Amino acid sequence: MGIIAVGLGGGATYAALLHAAGHSFIKGALFMTAGNILRIFKTKSCEWAKGLAAISPATAVLWFGGFLAISAIPPFSTFVSKFLILATLATGGHWVTAGLYLLFIAAVFLGMSHTVIAMTFSAPAPEVKPTGSPKGFIIPAAILLAAALALGLYMPDGIQALLEEAARL
Numbered sequence: 001m002g003i004i005a006v007g008l009g010g011g012a013t014y015a016a017l018l019h020a021a022g023h024s025f026i027k028g029a030l031f032m033t034a035g036n037i038l039r040i041f042k043t044k045s046c047e048w049a050k051g052l053a054a055i056s057p058a059t060a061v062l063w064f065g066g067f068l069a070i071s072a073i074p075p076f077s078t079f080v081s082k083f084l085i086l087a088t089l090a091t092g093g094h095w096v097t098a099g100l101y102l103l104f105i106a107a108v109f110l111g112m113s114h115t116v117i118a119m120t121f122s123a124p125a126p127e128v129k130p131t132g133s134p135k136g137f138i139i140p141a142a143i144l145l146a147a148a149l150a151l152g153l154y155m156p157d158g159i160q161a162l163l164e165e166a167a168r169l
Contacts, residue, residue, distance in 0.1 A: 006101055007085040010094055013167035015084035021163070022077030022148045023070070029144035030066040033059060036137045037119075046115050051124025058138045060120050062145060067116040069148050071109045077151035 007016030
């Protein structure tokens with residue numbers, strides 16, 4: 001939400017609205033995937049929910065993909081929106097804000113990456129007896145993550161027109 005506020009405050013209204021749309025898809029996918037992780041490990045502790053790639057590869061792909069998407073790694077829509085916000089700040093002469101924006105984005109990425117990488121790629125804790133994951137718990141999150149990816153690769157004219165009109169208003 002801070003990124004959206006910076007975008008709006010910096011005059012990048014279209015980019016802020018694009019970010020809100022992409023962020024909504026990604027956050028939905030991450031919440032569903034987190035629920036799947038809770039179902040698999042029966043714990044909310046990140047320390048115990050490790051080895052996801054070995055236990056449930058599909059959930060691991062969604063979890064790590066969601067992390068990359070929320071972190072604005074290309075080609076996700078959040079990369080496009082964060083880049084447009086940064087470009088607007090820079091071209092508007094808001095150099096201090098642009099620098100702080102990049103610094104805080106990097107700090108959040110580094111903070112999240114440690115936990116997400118450990119949960120995804122570490123060996124499972126021996127005390128935890130995980131359960132499987134039905135496809136019905138994978139598909140909805142995959143659709144949302146795919147939507148965020150699609151908006152980063154191609155912006156349909158209708159959606160672009162809606163975002164532009166909302167930004168104009």
